[in-house]
Amino acid sequence: MAGKSQNPITTDRQVAAFMLPEGRNKARRAVSNRGIGGLALEARTTREAKTWVFRFRLAGNAVEMALGRYPGMSLAEAREKHRDAAKLVEKGIDPRKHRKAEKARNEAAWTMGHAFERWIVFYEQTPGRGKRLPTPKTVGQHKGRWRRHLAPRLADAYVRDVTRRQVIEVLEDVVAKAPVEGRHCLNLLRGLLDYCEDREQVEENPIANLTPAKVGASGGTPRNRHLSLPELRALWQALEDARHRPEGLASTAWMSATTANVLRLLILTGCRRSEAALMRWEEIKRDTWTIPAERAKSRRAHRVYLTPLALEILAEQRQHTDSQFVFPSVSDSGKPVHPDSLSTVVARLQGRSRKEHDTTAPLYHLPPFTVHDLRRSAATRWTEDLLAEPLLVEQMLAHAPPKLVATYNHAARWPAQVDVWKRWGELVADRVAQNPGSNVVPMQGR
DSSP states (O other), X not given: OOOTTSOXXXXXXXXXXXXXXXXXXXXXXXXXXXXXXXXXXXXXXXXXXXEEEEEEEETTEEXXXXXXXXXXXXXXXXXXXXXXXXXXXXXXXXXXXXXXHHHHHHHHOOBHHHHHHHHHHHHHHSOOXXXXXXXXXXXXXXXXXXXXXIHHHHTTSBGGGOOHHHHHHHHHHHHHHOHHHHHHHHHHHHHHHHHHHHTTSSSSOTTTTOOGGGGTOOOOOOOOOOOOHHHHHHHHHHHHXXXXXXXXXXXXXXXXXXHHHXXXXXXXXXOOHHHHHTOBGGGEETTEEEEOGXXXXXXXXXXXXXXXXXXXXXXXXXXXXXXXXXXXXXXXXXXXXOHHXXXXXXXXXXXXXXXXXXXXXXXXXXXXXXXXXXXXXXXXXXXXXXXXXXXXXXXXXXXXXXXXXXXXXXXXXXXXXXXXXXXXXXXXXXXXXXXXXXXXXXXXXX
């Protein structure tokens, strides 16, 4: 049956040529494999494909198992499978049971894509530092990084098979395009593989001690850009000019009065752009605006004093809208102005909203700045010009206090905060909203 009168098969051509002898229902022929016996090729009338068979003895009993079928499994692959099975037999392990266990292990194993789907849900529901849940924006950024930078190379790989070298190569490719994104992708993968380690999908996280420097990722340079009072004055005037669209002003520099008013409120309050953009009338009581906990980055309700100039801005908004939002979208009053549109406007005023800069933009002469730099500008001016205590400024910005302070000092110091906001409102009214020493606000550019 095993074809003892024939020499063992040694080539692919012999494998392809092996056929059932006439009148036989079943036939086998031995296959050579580096001196390891027991491998044969079997043909049957009941099967269209030929079968690779391994015959061996275990605990004194003759046993055989099918390794695969030809041509789905080539001669080289059959020899490799045979060698692996023979090694197990030498150790007294039944390769059939081992294969079943391996199959079950494979079925329980996660791919990186499957792991990410599980991890992102876990991440979204797990408080981080400060016992706060990640914001929807942060979760969305992680999903975007995975989709753009990591999934194309890693999604189909089994978690248990991912190596440190493989991850480094993927991250180095990301870093070559965007160094800061490389750092964020490293943090994402470190958290993802920690999650997989805890769920026994990998024995240990292969990148547990991998640092951004080891893949050339940028550590991120803290921004320190803040605007001086003359620069804030230039911005305020550009906002006035752009929303009124005086003759000769490029159409690309125009913006809605609502967008301009949000930016002016940011200068007066030092709030985050999303907090101001999503402001609702119900949050305002007289001269106090309370940002609810669910909208605050700190996940704590935060009070902001509204100066007379800020109240003038809100009064203007009240005259032009009956929306629940103080700053509704121009296209749909049922929705607030989008925070990203504020960034677009600021970039446009600087002539930097497109790849090719517009040197005629009203603020092109200023060093580049972002919407968030207005928040840093307010904090800097409060500290340097108004001599406000740094810790008080941190409270006004709704920053999480140092652990020791948070534990032992719960004083809000609201009267002191109001005093700073009042003095800041007066300073903005005198030196930003109008030219210093003048009671007239020019309507044309500088």
